[in-house]
Amino acid sequence: MKKVWIDGGHGGKDPGAVGNGLKEKDIALRISQGVKQRLEAEYEGVQVQLSRSTDVFLELKERTYAANKAGADLLVSIHCNAGGGEGGFESFRYTSASSASRSLSLQNVLHTEIMAALKPYNVRDRGQKAANLHMVRESKMPAVLTENLFIDVASDAAKLKRQDVIDALITGHVVGIAKYLGLKQKEGKSMDKERDINVVSPWAASAWEAATKQGYFDGSRPGAAITREEMAVVIMRMESKK
Known part of the structure; x- marks a missing residue:
């Protein structure tokens, strides 16, 4: 059984980035819950644990301590960005060379699949980056932090208000994690839902x-x-x- 730890950034008294009628903590929680639901429903041999499943505040050290104690095989910390001008999507791993190879492998597949899912929405690719961030530094397993568009960029915020864009972000995370772990899809389950052409989106x-x-x-x-x-x-x- 593979263990996946999904960390929905911020929460409770900490809203994260705020702008255009959106709060980062709410978007992060929606994506986190969607990733858990989809991974466990559509793939065999995987258990997904969340840092938070409701709107509660947790210190950063509480999040990484819980993930490390659970013995998770990977960690993905989900956030939204702010202050980026043109907006877009980017991902982060830790800067340390000792953990770079495993986290880079996870980042490569995760970033690629998320951008593929976002392709229909013309989201700017800000690239794969490394930074000294707590969630990727203190995690003992391969860890990546995703910055899912910019709350304070009007064009990105408009996208984040659309359920189909949230679904695309969830799909990208799910497919990336599944590919990295080599998960087998459950029989009869498909990531691609057949569109009913008689129903308007x-x-x-x-x-x-x-x-x-x-x-x-x-x-x-x-x-x-x-x-x-x-x-x-x-x-x-x-x-x-x-």
């Missing part, structure tokens, strides 16, 4: 409703791919309304 609902009311679409198959001939019809309808 929540993030597009208002725009879809407005477009259908304007007559650009007939209201059917909101999730279907569009052909060039269908696009031509839409363009001509838009031209006729000018």
Whole structure:
């Protein structure tokens, strides 16, 4: 049984970064809970433990002590960023050469899979970095800290308010961890959920409703791919309304 420790940053009296109607502690907890649920539901032989499963405050040393005592095989500390101008995603490992190889291997696969999951959303890749951060320094197992977009950058905050982007962040963490540990997917489980083309995505609902009311679409198959001939019809309808 592989043991995974997921650390949702901040919590309780410590909100972390705040901006654009968001708190870092809330995003970190949502992603942490999602990673636990997905990993245990979709993969064999894995147990996921969380530093916190509710909105509580924990000192950094409490988090790493618990992870070390549990004998976890890896640790991922989940955060959001602030003050980054253009925003984006980045990940951190510890600077020490003695722990670099194992943590770098985890960072390589985790960073790659998260960025792959975020590709449809045009998230800037700020790169893989090393820093003297408590969560990656004091953990005895391979450890990576992820900075999942910028709370105080409007474009990133808009993405973090979308459930599909949160789901993408969860998926990237899950796939990266599973690949690093060599986990076997449970029979009948798939990371790729089949899309119901007749159901509009929540993030597009208002725009879809407005477009259908304007007559650009007939209201059917909101999730279907569009052909060039269908696009031509839409363009001509838009031209006729000018």
